[in-house]
Amino acid sequence: MAANGNGEVAMNGNGAATARKPKGLLPSITTSDKHHDVCHDMSAPTVKAQTIDELHSLQKKKSAPTTPIKGIQGTFAALPEEERQKQQLQSISASLASLTRETGPKVVRGDPASKSQTSPRVHQQHVAEPAISASDSSLKFTHVLYNLSPAELYEQAIHYEKGSFITSTGALATLSGAKTGRAPRDKRVVKDDVTGEELWWGKGSPNIEMDEHTFMVNRERAVDYLNSLDKVFVNDQFLNWDPENRIKVRIVSARAYHSLFMHNMCIRPTPEELEDFGTPDFTIYNAGQFPCNRYTHYMTSSTSIDLNLARREMVILGTQYAGEMKKGLFSVMHYLMPKRRILSLHSGCNMGKDGDVALFFGLSGTGKTTLSTDPNRYLIGDDEHCWTETGVSNIEGGCYAKCIDLSREKEPEIWNAIKFGTVLENVVFEEHTREVDYADKSVTENTRASYPIEYIPNAKIPCVGPHPKNVILLACDAFGVLPPVSKLNLAQTMYHFISGYTALVAGTEEGVKEPRATFSACFGAAFIMMHPTKYAAMLAEKMQKHGATGWLVNTGWSGGSYGSGSRIKLAYTRKIIDAIHSGSLLKAEYKKTKVFGLEIPTEVEGVPSEILDPVNTWSNKLGYEDTLMKLAGLFKNNFETFTDHKIGKDNELTEEILAAGPNF
Numbered sequence: 001m002a003a004n005g006n007g008e009v010a011m012n013g014n015g016a017a018t019a020r021k022p023k024g025l026l027p028s029i030t031t032s033d034k035h036h037d038v039c040h041d042m043s044a045p046t047v048k049a050q051t052i053d054e055l056h057s058l059q060k061k062k063s064a065p066t067t068p069i070k071g072i073q074g075t076f077a078a079l080p081e082e083e084r085q086k087q088q089l090q091s092i093s094a095s096l097a098s099l100t101r102e103t104g105p106k107v108v109r110g111d112p113a114s115k116s117q118t119s120p121r122v123h124q125q126h127v128a129e130p131a132i133s134a135s136d137s138s139l140k141f142t143h144v145l146y147n148l149s150p151a152e153l154y155e156q157a158i159h160y161e162k163g164s165f166i167t168s169t170g171a172l173a174t175l176s177g178a179k180t181g182r183a184p185r186d187k188r189v190v191k192d193d194v195t196g197e198e199l200w201w202g203k204g205s206p207n208i209e210m211d212e213h214t215f216m217v218n219r220e221r222a223v224d225y226l227n228s229l230d231k232v233f234v235n236d237q238f239l240n241w242d243p244e245n246r247i248k249v250r251i252v253s254a255r256a257y258h259s260l261f262m263h264n265m266c267i268r269p270t271p272e273e274l275e276d277f278g279t280p281d282f283t284i285y286n287a288g289q290f291p292c293n294r295y296t297h298y299m300t301s302s303t304s305i306d307l308n309l310a311r312r313e314m315v316i317l318g319t320q321y322a323g324e325m326k327k328g329l330f331s332v333m334h335y336l337m338p339k340r341r342i343l344s345l346h347s348g349c350n351m352g353k354d355g356d357v358a359l360f361f362g363l364s365g366t367g368k369t370t371l372s373t374d375p376n377r378y379l380i381g382d383d384e385h386c387w388t389e390t391g392v393s394n395i396e397g398g399c400y401a402k403c404i405d406l407s408r409e410k411e412p413e414i415w416n417a418i419k420f421g422t423v424l425e426n427v428v429f430e431e432h433t434r435e436v437d438y439a440d441k442s443v444t445e446n447t448r449a450s451y452p453i454e455y456i457p458n459a460k461i462p463c464v465g466p467h468p469k470n471v472i473l474l475a476c477d478a479f480g481v482l483p484p485v486s487k488l489n490l491a492q493t494m495y496h497f498i499s500g501y502t503a504l505v506a507g508t509e510e511g512v513k514e515p516r517a518t519f520s521a522c523f524g525a526a527f528i529m530m531h532p533t534k535y536a537a538m539l540a541e542k543m544q545k546h547g548a549t550g551w552l553v554n555t556g557w558s559g560g561s562y563g564s565g566s567r568i569k570l571a572y573t574r575k576i577i578d579a580i581h582s583g584s585l586l587k588a589e590y591k592k593t594k595v596f597g598l599e600i601p602t603e604v605e606g607v608p609s610e611i612l613d614p615v616n617t618w619s620n621k622l623g624y625e626d627t628l629m630k631l632a633g634l635f636k637n638n639f640e641t642f643t644d645h646k647i648g649k650d651n652e653l654t655e656e657i658l659a660a661g662p663n664f
């Protein structure tokens with residue numbers, strides 16, 4: 001509270017400035033005569049800049065080259081940085097080359113809006129052979145924004161993409177446009193001599209055929225669209241944490257939202273890894289803002305997601321929903337991995353402190369992400385995995401959580417992962433505070449958060465683990481007749497794995513009062529490429545070999561169907577999952593249910609015993625019997641497609657699997 005003698009004032013404890021007050025006078029402030037007449041604040045040094053532009057140039061430290069020059073430590077003769085960048089741009093220009101004009105665009109590194117980039121140091125044009133006739137498109141520059149950082153992508157999104165905002169917790173809120181979910185009916189696969197033989201075609205298959213020529217028409221359409229832009233985003237990244245089966249992917253896109261989404265979802269290369277990246281194994285051309293041409297053969301809407309396995313390329317037209325890229329690459333893995341005798345899985349995966357691994361299979365919204373994210377266990381991944389001879393590996397570098405009705409109390413790990421770097425799709429937020437209202441479905445019910453896996457505190461990095469001990473099949477049964485948990489034998493596990501049951505609830509749609517059963521083979525029919533029995537046979541073999549136990553967990557309704565009953569409390573499902581992990585449920589007492597023949601425990605710690613047998617929770621017993629029979633009938637009908645396919649050595653499993661379904 002003291003002034004310091006030369007008239008300067010000190011702060012008192014409350015932060016208010018006070019001065020010594022001579023008796024009877026107003027406080028006077030004297031200026032030391034050492035000081036000049038004009039009041040300068042000499043305590044802060046001045047910046048070493050003559051102009052504002054110079055000042056701004058001081059702000060940004062020159063980054064080390066994205067790819068450090070190899071050999072700096074003296075092993076190799078170094079590639080000059082300029083030469084290395086040239087090669088990288090040449091590769092990108094080749095990716096963007098028009099196949100009819102045989103030339104790629106002149107690609108330049110950096111943002112066209114940035115002044116320092118007006119005289120690009122390095123640019124590259126891919127020329128297969130001398131161009132016969134130059135077109136305007138071959139004369140223009142396309143700027144390449146290569147593996148930008150999240151901060152740079154935020155700036156791009158906020159500046160150029162409508163609907164991009166920073167939320168109160170630092171996430172990037174974006175809009176995916178007219179499409180807020182995947183469009184499986186618009187996904188096409190090139191059928192050629194090889195894929196015609198290898199893939200699953202026809203009834204039930206997700207692979208809708210297209211020919212090579214039509215693919216090239218759409219590819220050219222996407223490439224021309226991308227080249228017509230001032231700038232494109234290019235991500236060079238990896239899939240699969242198993243180093244022996246790592247796949248290099250390149251994603252060319254027009255939106256910062258797409259680039260940041262894939263930055264989060266794929267494995268992020270280190271600068272050293274990027275240096276050796278070379279030619280990608282697979283390339284996505286995402287021209288989602290641009291529609292496909294309805295005059296093009298096979299096109300039935302303005303959306304087309306086209307996969308060409310021979311060319312190792314995917315083209316996206318007419319949808320900006322980012323999940324298409326993630327799940328499109330998953331389809332590719334469902335082709336590449338089984339060819340290497342590796343099982344690809346639509347499952348979450350986590351590991352206990354003792355190294356016990358669990359897989360969580362299930363269709364969208366059944367709880368893979370929610371239940372694999374567990375404070376007591378290490379997260380290996382929430383959605384896509386591989387099971388090899390040595391164990392499991394995550395395919396991705398991030399998670400994609402549903403966030404409708406997300407609550408801090410029930411899902412704190414996911415809640416806390418929604419921070420700077422996270423992409424929040426199609427959520428609604430308060431205009432001023434930017435606080436997200438997770439209950440708001442105005443844009444869509446399928447609101448999503450995409451974040452790097454390390455945003456979950458107990459993520460297991462690298463995302464690999466030993467062989468699974470438990471295989472948990474999640475079904476969200478909106479009929480409310482499946483038990484909250486059942487222990488499955490191997491044949492039952494296969495039966496339910498091949499069936500891939502869940503129920504969609506009509507939700508807010510008027511007139512629709514009944515839940516709709518969906519069966520999706522291998523809990524991911526939209527993504528598998530070969531016949532379901534191929535994956536099922538591999539799963540059976542692996543489970544048998546490693547002694548894994550199968551479980552069926554209903555994360556859906558109890559006490560009645562959707563409309564009269566209610567969804568099983570997440571806290572109870574978590575207790576059930578805990579009991580599976582700890583091994584205590586394996587030792588419980590069991591009884592067998594009618595019709596489905598499921599083994600259900602009589603007790604699970606922390607769960608009211610009466611809910612374990614669904615019949616107890618229905619007040620309308622007749623309604624229960626009817627609904628049970630109805631669901632059993634749907635299972636039977638669905639399974640008919642698979643009865644003529646053989647599984648297991650000498651098909652010994654086939655008969656058992658058939659017998660493992662409902663009996664009535």
Ligand SMILES: Nc1ncnc2c1ncn2[C@@H]1O[C@H](COP(=O)(O)OP(=O)(O)O)[C@@H](O)[C@H]1O
Nearest residue numbers: 364365366367368369370402555568569570573
């Ligand atoms: N008993 C329950 N078990 C699992 N999830 C539940 C349960 N009750 C409600 N939910 C909600 O269901 C959703 C499950 O979605 P998510 O875990 O993202 O599914 P997936 O990853 O399989 O697509 C989450 O929003 C979760 O909060």
Ligand SMILES: C=C(OP(=O)(O)O)C(=O)O
Nearest residue numbers: 182323327363364365400
């Ligand atoms: C992203 C998806 O997966 P999931 O809902 O299983 O998380 C999807 O199906 O589009």
Ligand SMILES: [Ca+2]
Nearest residue numbers: 008035040042
């Ligand atoms: Ca002073």
Ligand SMILES: [Mn+2]
Nearest residue numbers: 368369383400
């Ligand atoms: Mn998920």
